[in-house]
Amino acid sequence: MEIWTDLGFTQSPYNTDSLPPTAIGERLLVGRESHIRRLINRLSSSSSHVTIEGEAGVGKTSLMTVASYRMKRNSDKSRLPIMLPVDEKFQIANKGGTSLLEAKVYRAIAAAFIQYHDDLKSWGYRTPKVKEIDK
Ligand SMILES: Nc1ncnc2c1ncn2[C@@H]1O[C@H](COP(=O)(O)OP(=O)(O)OP(=O)(O)O)[C@@H](O)[C@H]1O
Numbered sequence: 001m002e003i004w005t006d007l008g009f010t011q012s013p014y015n016t017d018s019l020p021p022t023a024i025g026e027r028l029l030v031g032r033e034s035h036i037r038r039l040i041n042r043l044s045s046s047s048s049h050v051t052i053e054g055e056a057g058v059g060k061t062s063l064m065t066v067a068s069y070r071m072k073r074n075s076d077k078s079r080l081p082i083m084l085p086v087d088e089k090f091q092i093a094n095k096g097g098t099s100l101l102e103a104k105v106y107r108a109i110a111a112a113f114i115q116y117h118d119d120l121k122s123w124g125y126r127t128p129k130v131k132e133i134d135k
């Protein structure tokens with residue numbers, strides 16, 4: 001890792017992690033504009049669960065994170081349902097099974113409420129008390 005910072009990079013250029021749900025992630029996403037718009041439309045106009053299929057590494061997760069970042073960013077001025085990106089990825093494992101997965105998901109949702117507490121408030125939503133969620 002240090003070699004890359006020594007060479008003036010912030011991280012390895014060979015990193016294949018998905019793009020983050022941030023302004024940088026949005027900037028780094030090449031193309032996919034129509035896919036992003038379709039995804040946002042589906043996410044906001046129906047109660048069904050959207051699935052994304054594609055070959056390994058084609059950019060499925062990045063599409064989702066950038067779409068959710070954009071929805072979060074637009075939450076203050078649109079009537080779309082609010083989408084708050086969570087930092088964690090979830091995968092069911094042999095050990096712990098569904099109950100561990102469920103616990104992890106609830107914990108991440110609670111963390112998002114804390115992280116975006118001020119945003120929610122400034123958009124006029126009633127927010128739970130952070131101390132209570134923390135508990
Ligand atoms: N449209 C794009 N613009 C820029 N980088 C991209 C794009 N699509 C994918 N990448 C890059 O390719 C790599 C793989 O992307 P990502 O993890 O989103 O793919 P994936 O389809 O979810 O992979 P997997 O099948 O492993 O879940 C990442 O480094 C990501 O930054």
Ligand SMILES: [Mg+2]
Pocket residue numbers: 018060061062
């Ligand atoms: Mg993925």
